[in-house]
Amino acid sequence: MSVPAADLLATVPAQDLAAGEGAASRARGWLRTLEIVVPGSLLAVLLFFCFIWPAIYHIPSPTVGDLLQVNAPLWSPGHILGTDSVGYDIMSRILYGGRVSFEVAAAVQAIGLVVGGLFGMAAAYRGGWTEAVLMRVLDVFIAFPSLVLVLAIADSLGPSETHVIWALSAFSIPAFARVARAATLRLRDQPFVVAARLSGTRAWRIMFQHLVPNMAPQLLTFSLLGASLTIILEGALDFLGYGIPPPTPTWGNMIATGQSFISVFPRLVVVPSIFLLVTSICLNMMGDGLRARWGVR
């Protein structure tokens, strides 16, 4: 039954391959590489300007406003992106705000990767009731509207960067646990793991030397996609007033304060929005690109 179907289908990719032998496949390969290199270098530039540029070049302080230069337009001398309604330099607030976004994203993903990854892997490797209990706990977190959880934690801990990180970790830990669990279940009965187990390798050694290297690409791409989500959620917390409060600059609270002036000075909202969007697109594109390259699902 399925033989003629397979034959018919085989012709399609074969033609594709024959045509793609020369320039076309090389072009596609380049495109693949560009898909990773372009967002990657954009992110590198953003990171450079957020973390290193303020140290080597003098930029106006993000929290000292000049009341004589309020609401300066774009491209004003000394203030490339203008100033806001208190006279703060928008460019410098964007850069320092970007620091917060990147720091929060990196910390939340790292905590999720280590804690959630270990839990998920250990539970799936051991199986039995450990896994059953973990899965029920994960179900609770999934049935729970994540934003509510994050709001409640952020509100109970009070506004600060560390607390936002803890609150958002409550979101990343179960996500990583699920991915690590699925990956472990897939790998657990593979011949090389069975062979290792039969030759008497200890469980922790199997996990760290055999399982971790094999699921690392998947977890890494997942953390890039997660970082984009974290940056968006961090902004949402600021936006709803549960995040990092002004005058500390973050993209989220810049958008939230700009909201009151939206009809007069839309750029107060548009400028941080563009940075947020570009960062999140770059992280998503890189995650997708690496996922395609490493062939992980």
Place this chain on the structure above:
Amino acid sequence: MNTSVPVQPARWPGSSFARRLASSPAVRVSGRRLLSAIPVLWGVTFLTFLLLNALPGDAASALLGINATPAEIRSFSIKLHLNEPLWTRYGHWLAAAATGNLGTSLASPQSVASIIGSRLPVTLELVVYALIITFVVSVPLAVLCARWPRGIIDRLCLVLSMASISIAPYVLGLLLVILFAVDTSIFPAIGYTSLTTSVAGNLHTMTLPSLVLALPLIGFYTRFLRADLLEQMQSEDYIVTARAKGVSEWKIVTRHALRNSFIGLLTVIGLNLATLIGATVIVEEIFSLPGIGYELLNAISNRDVPVVEGIVLVFGIAVVLANLLTDLLYGVLDPRIRHVRSRS
């Protein structure tokens, strides 16, 4: 070979129907799923209760304001039963909730059920409207993309969907407000007209909020549906049969592949519902729509525990039911799955 006549179990008309119903895979699956949902929902309410009690401040001081004297706060918290230990309060709430009574709001004399009843329709309308927009846009787009893979439309869709997935709901909301409410006043920036007052007015106020919810979904569903369509077109026998019969490519995509891809799309919607509900909180806050998410933010800041518990419970039940419904529909739409399941 066993030649003896198999013994037929005795049949009574009434009980055979009951037995058939009980042995029907759909009923068995829903029964099992609903039972396993109970500990999950319990966990959700318990977690909420613990979290709300860990918050600094309580309902008494939040509701009386900063000018209240300590004596007033004390008597008010006795009236609200806030002086009782945490376990007693949770026990009372749980016992009442198990019988369907969600209690009374601490902030107003209204019952939690009536608050949810008045707020839920707004959120439901928002979600349904957003899903309709999503379907109307993303199904034709996905079909166009799958008809000419790697064509111009396909590439454009890929870029746009990446952007729409990456955009934060508050950013999208404010940008749409700038475009449609500030620069051109096509839609209002805030406000709500109920469906019963005026249908046109309601659509006028609900379109922008629904668009904010729908745009990221459009990006996601278009990509998902396109991938699923292409997979169907490349690997399924019935597509080969259709091609061999000389059915046109258009008809193959729209009639044959699309029907099967809808099954996959359905599961994704079921799984997405929790995220969608989370996004309604932000959307309702931006456009100040009197929905359940708006009420939730209010209740959290008022430390109004019964209302928060009630809303979280409704969210949890919605997610559980959506997932169950998805699974059941899955079996209805794809007979292969139904037969595999009933055999096992």
